[in-house]
Amino acid sequence: MPKEFADEYQPLLIKETKDKKRPKFPNKSLLLAACAACIGGTFQCGYNISIINAPTTHVQNFINQTWRERYQTDISADVLTLLWSTIVSIFTIGGLLGVTVGGTLSVKLGRKGTLLASNIFSLMAALLMGLSYPTGLFELLIIGRLLIGIYAGIGLCIQPQYLGEIAPTAFRGAMGMGTSIFITVGILTGQVIGLKELLGKEEHWPILLSTTCIPALLQLLILPWFPESPRYLLIDKGDDEGCKKALKQLHGKAGCDGEWADIEKEKNYLVDFQAKKPWELLTDRSVRRQLLTVLLLNAAQQLNGINAIYFYADYLFRQSGIPADKIPYVTVGTGACECITALTCGMLIDRLGRKVLITGGYTLMSICCILFSGPLSFQDASPVFPYMSMVCVFAFILSFGLGPAGVTNILTT
Secondary structure: OOOHHHHOOOOOHHHHHHHHOOOOOOOHHHHHHHHHHHHOOOOHHHHHOOOOOHHHHHHHHHHHHHHHHHHHHOOOOOHHHHHHHHHHHHHHHHHHHHHHHHHHHHHHHHHHHHHHHHHHHHHHHHHHHHHHHHHHOOOHHHHHHHHHHHHHHHHHHHHHHHHHHOOOHHHHHHHHHHHHHHHHHHHHHHHHOOOHHHHHHHHHHHHHOOOOOHHHHHHHHHHOOOOOOHHHHHHHOOHHHHHHHHHHHHHOOOHHHHHHHHHHHHHHHOOOOOOOOOOHOOOOOHEEEEEEEHHHHHHHHHHOHHHHHOOOHHHHHOOOOOOHHHHHHHHHHHHHHHHHHHHHHHHHHHHHOHHHHHHHHHHHHHHHHHHHHHHHHHOOOOOOOHHHHHHHHHHHHHHHHHHHHHHHHHOOO
């Protein structure tokens, strides 16, 4: 058979594989722009989840001392627990507020503009938490944690959107992994800085909580050198030249034409498109199933208990019977575990698939929770049981990192 006819009758999948060019590695400008966005976005979210754990005892002593100076009596254990729980958990309430306003701000200020403007919340939070000890006002810790929660919520909302819009089509999945990777790096960084060898001593806890301003300042210094989202410039602002200039800086001259054509097609498609409210999407049968899937996966990711482990790791390991002097290092180990699994999750997605990783991850997490309750109940029976509890916690974190942590972020972008 002549060669030209042989090529014509080749299976379609083989022909597509032959003709398909392997995507080039992202250029330096794109990678730096992604890092600049992440350092003040999801990195801050992870950092502020873990940073509050190290000074638990020191902050509680400060609250008790302040209460005694005000009311000439020691604070009751119930009130102290309530105040400490408020300081820890109000971060999530701030996150809810941040996510609520993030979408509106991204349209008015742009993706990059919103990330830069939101740093005011981080700087204010750092100032308030740093001043709480010298002023004797533990209420400033509550306000500071609320503000940093708003900041983290905005970052969680806008940063994945910015990464998805600046990335070439071939690398959008990899950019989606950047969200979970920087969250875990932030968690690990907060745990390491909280060690007593660094800022974990009692006299350093106000400085420790104020270090949240450092990533914010870094973003304010670095991100302005990179362009706004090309999609935002063309579709929302109608700036053709600005879009092309941004694409050239992010993708290089060779790759900008194809990306610009794709954005132009999307713009033309959206000319007669009318935006729908969330409850209107639920009544649309064509997208209802996808929307409910996304809502369920994100709700499960937030409600599976992983944040509680980081918020209360010190208390959890103490109740498990781990020696007090080893708890900070065990806590760092939990952060390192999730960081490693976040980095390896991308390789497993292509081999095993998204569904297998999510269902397998949640199944293993459920098993770890059941196994954890046993050693916790019999921790006094043998010196082995506390370490069995620790193994269950590590296995829980590994299961989360290998599936639900990374895959959920990819599916929703």
